[in-house]
Amino acid sequence: MRKVVIPEVKDMRTADQANLIIEAGRAEKQYWKDLWLYRELFYFLAWRDILVRYKQTAIGLAWALIRPFLTMIVFTVVFGAIANLPSGGVPYPLLVFSAMLPWQFFANALSECSNSLISNSNLISKVYFPRLIVPASAVIVSFVDFLISGMILLGLMAWYNFVPSWRIVTLPIFILVAFAAAMGVGLWLAALNVEYRDFRYIVPFIVQFGLYISPVGFSSSVVPQQWRLLYSLNPMVGVIDGFRWAILGDEFAIYLPGFFLSVGLVFLVFITGIWYFRKVERRFADVI
């Protein structure tokens, strides 16, 4: 009998004997309390998505490893061997992969997140729970993929006998920024997509375009100095630079003004994303 892995969950039901008042425009304080009450739904929805993805597949979880691996090979060949872009002294695969990791996370999270509300429309129109959980759990699923792909990075480092410096402990900071970037843009797109269905066509475009614009296949040092600040308007530039610095070392110095611009932008998009989402959330069930 196969053992079913069920995420650990605490008791959701509190003795909610306090009066619940439902009124137009009154949802605020109750909402944040509800997010805590319904916290295990984050796990359950993410668990469901991950489980479903690998059902009926032949190699299951291995897909999470194969895709980034193959992309890395292609990029190494195209940008490293053929275009012969500089790699700053580290093996090109490592250069590519340390940027692929956050980029894949961002791209997947964005795609899943922006479509999450529509694909869960049956839940949204029939059951109550704070809707913020839906896009958040989509990002969590991508995060799990990120962790799995991280294993390839470890493998690569072992292969090249590359020992990372102390800077690697700063990695969680950059992960957090990537998380916020994905959530921020994802929330905006998810909320807009419910009302105007054309937004779902923008996402693959952003992802495709972004892959070449962001310093994934190359190091951002190839960008001429005068353009670097403008270049940092792409939030992923800051994140990827940070990742490279943390993993590979000081040769990949972060361009600080650009970095702070990126992070500031991410923060702004994140906060406004939550604000907009909350604003239109009450109409989701009516419009979806």
Added chain:
Amino acid sequence: MPDTIIQIDNLSKKYVINHQYSESGYRTFRDFIGEGVKGLSQQLLKPGQRKSFRSEREDFWALKDVSLEIKQGERIGIIGRNGAGKSTLLKLLSRITEPTTGRISIKGRVSCLLEVGTGFHPELTGRENIYLNGAILGMSRAEIKRKFDEIVAFAEVERFLDTPVKHYSSGMYVRLAFAVAAHLEPEVLIVDEVLAVGDVEFQRKCFGKMQDIADNQGRTVLFVSHNMDALQRLCPQSFMFERGRLIDSGSTTRLIAQYRCMTSNNQQALPLKWIDISGVNRSGTREAHFTAVKYGSLNQTVESLPYSGGELHFLLEINSDAARSVQSLAVVLFDQNGTKLINADTLSLGQVTVLQQGCNLVELKIEPLYLNPGIYVLGLWLANPQVDVVFDHIESAFEIEVIDNGTERLGAKPDFDGLVMCPFKVKTQERVGKLL
């Protein structure tokens, strides 16, 4: 005095119907921009003209000024036609959507069943779906684990627990879905027509479970259904909605009768008057057809209204285009649900009705009338079954009310009497040793 568990004050919900939809039915950003440009250009080119492009938006009040109060432990039914606002009320109560004005105050946890199998994913197994669905509906993991065996036993799917749900038959699917929902144990349970699915066996089971929840566990239940029978058995009190307003509340039996009156197409016809039925919906060759009917009990004390245990006379006017003999002439009485109760057919008497060309009058007497007081629907039938010819078949000509004459009765009339009456006697037997 049980306290109020749900209090609703002046609740209203408005939807805006936008008639500007594109072909796909969804609003796209392109349309939004298009509208904006149109509006702008209108204002520039024809300043001062109040463009009515906003008139394509229509306000639809799904609920208007609803106020009611529900106390703990009550079982309340909600009656109304489709579009009366019942589902909207439930969505507001379960916080799926927000009110436009007004307020709701709820004490305790509310669980709303708008649909069975919410959140079920076809790729996951039955076991996994139980956990998923339970979590979505608000149960904690420990709770689901505790009730797991009960849920599986109720759904009768032990053998298929580890098969993906997409392989389940629709019956199994619905059973499993309801089983999870039935074990929810909230303080207030709201059920929206979910019992309309499944076979008879399943419906009986669901219904029994809901009665158990209401009776034995003291919870408040709000039940929306079109199944009048179920409503009557489960909920002694009800609210009636029509076009978004609460129009009545009180005893379920009374409201159901009122609802039936409102929704029936039939008129009630009085006795001792000729009722013209030439225009009524019918099928058949019409070579011979019913044109008018007169009925009555011929009992002066009740103004000839038909009564239980009495006689019911019919005078049937039949128009025939030629002289013919008809083997089967029948007067049929149905109940409100369309169940055929009485079929007074000359075929069973072995009696042939001879019709002349033109107008004929046939007299038919039912005695005694074994129907309890109530409203019944009259149907008529004229055919020659041996040659497979149906001359006239009327499913429902009009309604007849049977009243209670009371003369036969010595005691009080029980609640929930059946449709058919029959004479009976009771005698206590002397106990001599063990029975049988």
